[in-house]
Ligand code: FAD
């Protein structure tokens with residue numbers, strides 16, 4: 158099989174499966190996708206807990222949201238979406254506040270009844286120390302967005318738990334993704350489209366694979382297979398075009414040094430209660446809670462509540478599944494989850510990017526995805542990147 162494939166893809170995550178689907182269905186290629194894990198979908202995979210049948214996102218909560226029309230049209234070919242709208246709360250000083258920071262958060266924090274323009278004026282005064290400068294790091298960005306007191310309450314300690322890198326050294330883009338609103342709108346995302354795959358993530362990704370059954374090409378999946386443990390697969394270098402979606406520094410055997418990652422401990426627990434926290438995600442803004450947030454998965458699918466076929470989601474089921482998320486520094490052997498975006502890491506990644514360009518020319522190997530591009534991508538960014546890269550590589554003859 159390996160020798161007969163026209164394209165080898167390492168990694169059955171979103172990037173790998175999107176390229177596989179396009180190459181099989183548009184170009185009629187026979188694609189082999191391997192993954193070292195025992196399932197498809199990469200970090201976006203979810204499974205149904207066997208005691209409760211509650212859908213648990215194995216690698217941390219995954220919410221799909223996008224404003225990219227091309228991506229939305231593409232993903233809708235393979236799944237329907239629920240109309241779930243994500244809400245997050247945060248606990249600070251034993252009090253619960255709504256996120257992202259909005260007029261409700263501001264008025265609760267200052268025990269006030271500010272109008273939108275009064276709140277804007279207040280935040281402007283509280284951000285005076287960074288007035289007129291273009292933020293160059295996360296701390297300046299945070300203070301300029303919400304002023305110092307709110308930054309110190311809701312961002313500073315959460316960020317230090319999450320990144321264990323001083324806010325002064327982190328890239329401002331990390332929190333630019335969080336909107337700040339002078340209304341009471343506490344929808345976490347501000348995208349045109351949002352929802353969760355109606356039948357779960359695995360079904361969505363399986364539909365992408367199965368779509369090739371109709372066409373000229375094919376997609377074969379081989380799980381529990383680590384590229385680096387297979388001399389046979391590695392011998393295809395330079396012979397069969399290969400896409401690698403694992404960590405780029407691992408591919409080059411860390412020759413330029415290790416790219417730093419954040420990893421996570423996701424500690425799952427079945428709690429004997431109907432409802433643990435009343436919302437899908439509760440962040441913990443203070444240092445006394447060692448975890449950054451707790452996910453309660455039954456709240457991600459309100460449309461399943463009260464349905465006979467979903468007893469785990471009923472109001473008096475007596476059990477619920479929660480996951481506490483702890484951030485930790487990545488070391489070899491851990492899952493690399495978050496690239497750490499600092500000036501030093503960008504410089505190091507640039508060196509790997511150079512090696513990657515040479516690898517394409519010499520060995521027909523290309524790189525992509527969150528691990529391959531060392532980018533803090535959401536799922537929609539990964540679909541967009543894969544669809545763009547597919548066009549680019551199609552045009553330059555890579556798949557020929
Ligand atoms: P991955 O999903 O990492 O897939 C890469 C695959 O390659 C993996 O399955 C891996 O096992 C495999 N692989 C690696 N090395 C090898 C090897 N040597 N041999 C064989 N296989 C290999 N995005 C959102 O849009 N919304 C969210 O709410 C959201 N929440 C997130 C929460 C967490 C905790 C994390 C970590 C990410 C979150 N994301 C979210 C981002 C999302 O997970 C990614 O953007 C997306 O899943 C990345 O897809 P990918 O294909 O690039 O990589």
Ligand code: UDP
Nearest residue numbers: 247311312313315316319331332334335440
């Ligand atoms: N953040 C924070 N407090 C919060 C939520 C987020 O300080 O309560 C900051 C933190 O630096 C985090 C970043 O905003 O890493 C992005 O948060 P988001 O929830 O979007 O991240 P993800 O779900 O990818 O971990």
